[in-house]
Amino acid sequence: MKNTKELKTWVNNFGLEHPLVIAGPCSAETEDQVVKIAGELKNTDATVLRAGIWKPRTRPGNFEGVGALGLKWMQTAKQETGMLTATEVANPNHVDLALKHDIDILWLGARTTVSPFIVQEIADALKGTDKIVLVKNPVNPDLPLWLGAIERLHTSNIEKLGAIHRGFSTYEKTRYRNNPNWQIPIELQNRFPDLPLICDPSHIAGRRDIIFDICQTALDLNFDGLMVETHYDPDNAWSDAKQQITPKTLIQMMVDLKIRKATDTEAEYRNSLNTLRTQIDVVDHQLIEMLGKRMKVADSIGELKKTKNVAILQTKRWNEILGKMILEGESQNLSEEFVLKIFKAIHQESINHQEKIMQS
Ligand SMILES: C=C(O[C@@H]1C=C(C(=O)O)C=C[C@H]1O)C(=O)O
Numbered sequence: 001m002k003n004t005k006e007l008k009t010w011v012n013n014f015g016l017e018h019p020l021v022i023a024g025p026c027s028a029e030t031e032d033q034v035v036k037i038a039g040e041l042k043n044t045d046a047t048v049l050r051a052g053i054w055k056p057r058t059r060p061g062n063f064e065g066v067g068a069l070g071l072k073w074m075q076t077a078k079q080e081t082g083m084l085t086a087t088e089v090a091n092p093n094h095v096d097l098a099l100k101h102d103i104d105i106l107w108l109g110a111r112t113t114v115s116p117f118i119v120q121e122i123a124d125a126l127k128g129t130d131k132i133v134l135v136k137n138p139v140n141p142d143l144p145l146w147l148g149a150i151e152r153l154h155t156s157n158i159e160k161l162g163a164i165h166r167g168f169s170t171y172e173k174t175r176y177r178n179n180p181n182w183q184i185p186i187e188l189q190n191r192f193p194d195l196p197l198i199c200d201p202s203h204i205a206g207r208r209d210i211i212f213d214i215c216q217t218a219l220d221l222n223f224d225g226l227m228v229e230t231h232y233d234p235d236n237a238w239s240d241a242k243q244q245i246t247p248k249t250l251i252q253m254m255v256d257l258k259i260r261k262a263t264d265t266e267a268e269y270r271n272s273l274n275t276l277r278t279q280i281d282v283v284d285h286q287l288i289e290m291l292g293k294r295m296k297v298a299d300s301i302g303e304l305k306k307t308k309n310v311a312i313l314q315t316k317r318w319n320e321i322l323g324k325m326i327l328e329g330e331s332q333n334l335s336e337e338f339v340l341k342i343f344k345a346i347h348q349e350s351i352n353h354q355e356k357i358m359q360s
Helices: 005-012 031-043 067-081 093-098 116-126 143-155 183-191 201-205 208-220 247-256 267-308 315-331 336-359
Strands: 020-024 046-050 084-088 106-110 132-136 162-164 197-199 223-231
Touching: 005 162, 020 031, 020 247, 020 336, 031 046, 031 067, 031 247, 046 067, 067 084, 067 093, 093 116, 106 116, 116 143, 132 143, 143 162, 143 183, 162 183, 183 197, 197 208, 201 223, 208 223, 208 247, 223 247, 267 336
Parallel strands: 020 046, 020 223, 046 084, 084 106, 106 132, 132 162, 162 197, 197 223
Antiparallel strands: none
């Protein structure tokens, strides 16, 4: 698959002055609930009503969705509000049912994207449709797997494609339910700058209070749209209660979010930006030079260790360096997380260098 300007056409055709907003409950629960939420979302920035009909739950015994019955409720909501509809499909049978009920946007969930077999079956079932198909990232931070799923759909002649970033599962406890790992959607934009990219802050956050900040970050990173779980009574939702917000909160959020433009052509802005970027270029050059110098010292240590047959890894020394650098980083306004990441990478490169010398 090649990047082409046409990839963005379906989003541009909405003619919106704000990001595309897909909103609605995590799960369709009752007809009244679906229709009521759609009613509250009508006349807001939300163009598309989302609702989960089949819910992939980590463990059995939880609410697994109302099934095909809910598709009729989506149709009623669409008739009453004029909103487009979107739901998740996880197998060819879901695809058939969703198409029969004229759902406008189908998405593949994170647990589906991980499996090329099931993605291929879904791509085959979708052949010939002109529906919009969105692909959530796989649960693991694997860009080729994510792109591979999109390519399978592209090969099935699905033209209206997009990616949804919902964060990546981690074993570690973090402030997020699913780690945003923003580098991955940034890399995706590098490869496919025109592929529509939508952020799902609800699944990244797993909780209401940080949804706004995640949306703002997404807009700062050129995302085209937001998919936000919305319920009139979030606390009593049948699934993902903690991460849903009310339509009223969504309306306020869209007022408060700052929508960024791709660039600005004003001369003074361009000049200042160029001056600052020259400074960045100088510092980057120095960083690489310093890192090269550090590795030369590591090489010498490798030579020395080789003469005495001493192990490369010296945990005590390494921990001393980390402790010192975290403190120095603090005084330079660098987060501990960042300093750790950088120094772990430096340490690994240093080990690789010494490995080469010790084995030669
Ligand atoms: C360079 C050394 O070898 C390893 C690499 C280190 C580094 O790059 O700072 C520190 C400790 C060792 O694990 C050393 O022993 O000092």
